[in-house]
Amino acid sequence: MALLITDVDVKDIRFPTSLLADGSDAMHTDPDYSCAYVTIKTNKGIEGYGLTFTLGRGTEIVVQACKSMSYLVKNQNVTEIFENFGSFWRKLTSESQLRWIGPEKGVTHLATAAIVNALWDLWARIENKPVWQLLVDLTPEQLVSTIDFRYITDVITKEEAIKLLKDNEKGKKERVELLRKNGYPAYTTQVGWLGYSDHKVQELCAKFLALGFTSFKAKVGQNLKDDIKRCQLIRDAIGYENKLMLDANQIWDVNEAIEWMKQLMKFKPVWIEEPTSPDDVLGHAIIANELRPHGIGVATGEMCANRVMFKQLLQAKAIDYCQIDSARIGGINEILAVYLMAKKRGVPVCPHAGGVGLCEMVQHLQMWDFISLTGSTENRVIEYVDQQHEHFEHPVRVQNACYMPPTAPGYSTKLKQDCITKYSYPSGQQWTDMYEKGIFQKPSN
Numbered sequence: 001m002a003l004l005i006t007d008v009d010v011k012d013i014r015f016p017t018s019l020l021a022d023g024s025d026a027m028h029t030d031p032d033y034s035c036a037y038v039t040i041k042t043n044k045g046i047e048g049y050g051l052t053f054t055l056g057r058g059t060e061i062v063v064q065a066c067k068s069m070s071y072l073v074k075n076q077n078v079t080e081i082f083e084n085f086g087s088f089w090r091k092l093t094s095e096s097q098l099r100w101i102g103p104e105k106g107v108t109h110l111a112t113a114a115i116v117n118a119l120w121d122l123w124a125r126i127e128n129k130p131v132w133q134l135l136v137d138l139t140p141e142q143l144v145s146t147i148d149f150r151y152i153t154d155v156i157t158k159e160e161a162i163k164l165l166k167d168n169e170k171g172k173k174e175r176v177e178l179l180r181k182n183g184y185p186a187y188t189t190q191v192g193w194l195g196y197s198d199h200k201v202q203e204l205c206a207k208f209l210a211l212g213f214t215s216f217k218a219k220v221g222q223n224l225k226d227d228i229k230r231c232q233l234i235r236d237a238i239g240y241e242n243k244l245m246l247d248a249n250q251i252w253d254v255n256e257a258i259e260w261m262k263q264l265m266k267f268k269p270v271w272i273e274e275p276t277s278p279d280d281v282l283g284h285a286i287i288a289n290e291l292r293p294h295g296i297g298v299a300t301g302e303m304c305a306n307r308v309m310f311k312q313l314l315q316a317k318a319i320d321y322c323q324i325d326s327a328r329i330g331g332i333n334e335i336l337a338v339y340l341m342a343k344k345r346g347v348p349v350c351p352h353a354g355g356v357g358l359c360e361m362v363q364h365l366q367m368w369d370f371i372s373l374t375g376s377t378e379n380r381v382i383e384y385v386d387q388q389h390e391h392f393e394h395p396v397r398v399q400n401a402c403y404m405p406p407t408a409p410g411y412s413t414k415l416k417q418d419c420i421t422k423y424s425y426p427s428g429q430q431w432t433d434m435y436e437k438g439i440f441q442k443p444s445n
Helices: 059-072 078-083 085-093 106-127 131-137 140-145 158-167 172-182 198-210 224-238 254-267 281-294 307-315 331-345 358-374 417-423 429-437
Strands: 005-014 034-042 047-054 184-188 215-219 243-247 271-273 297-300 382-384
Touching (some): 005 059, 005 106, 034 059, 047 106, 059 106, 078 106, 106 331, 172 358, 224 243, 224 254, 254 281, 281 307, 307 331, 358 382
Parallel strands (some): 184 382
Antiparallel strands (some): 005 034
16 A cells, blocks of 8 residues: 555644743844644554744745645655655645745745645655664755756756765765764753853853853844953953854845944854845855955854755855755755755855754754765754743753754654643643733733
8 A cells, every 4th residue: 555645734833932032133032932843644643744944923934835835745655755855845845826935035935845744754754764874875966966956057066966966975974873873963052042141151151061052152243342342251261262153144234244244253253144134145245255365254144044045145155154044944855955955155154043943853954964975074063942842752962062963763853642632822831821820911813
């Protein structure tokens, strides 16, 4: 009997992180970390779990987009999807009516990511492997077949992608063992949320130093005097032997970014992340050209809409660090395309993580990159934020400031049932309790 998809369930899951300023930055001052959570069900009982990260209000729109798109997935033969995954991905993103409200960007692409992430989780569970191992075990030809190369063949072709993977096949077993022994280097943003008090920042710096972290990121961009004070505070805590990254979350104009960063360059930041609009490729190039002589790189990608935007950022030499997000562009298929383009252009990938499930997912991708594509962790780290992990059945394991490779089958995306019961919005137990206490206002509809 063929394995068929019988249903696609979608839930709105939200956590009240705004209460403690967790996740706060120059642009997103009161985020409630959330996700649209997709469960793909089959006629044989096996399920796949996927999600896309959101910040609270608007999650219901992404949920509806997932539901609108689900008819493309229901009743499909699972084996046929995975044997023709590149074509199926294009079918999802090119539906002749839905694509009008994208295409391949915004809410529809966030919904695509949630569904595609669930499909990869399902595939890995069928194969009884964690996703990173599934990716590693695919032949170069199989892996490349999952990618839609439309719009990017002027930078990389299928044939070039296959060659890049084949050129790195030597030593794969040794790198797997190295990964299992040592893990993959992480950096933390937990010390640097903009809404935190100075005392809390100092406490967190001490905590993460004790845990072995050597790379730290701070949010900047609202007030220059405050940024100087905060950077000095962190440097006093971590010293100059450790790395400091800065993140403006898109708040500046191009010239403003350059001048602001020149005031902060004495703190020797490795990079400035999202210095301006995520869509401004040429603006990023101008900023990068101005800051490189001062030893400051430019990083972006967590809100980059699709592989085409990444292509242009790489073509224009506008980024020194490529930051894919496991739920922003259209799931693993499209993310693989970005990794391959970055490899060809010699730009290290340092994934964005930290939101609900992002650490859980993105570790798999970066581990595949190390084993199968680049063979290196030089200038590469995975972001780590110590939030919401306890809600997952198989949360990330970080030891000595390194992500340890997942061993459970899947994409590490399955939420505990208790979490779903408590934090489903708007009628979950935790939300109901907060309405009654007046902490949050109950939605009117």
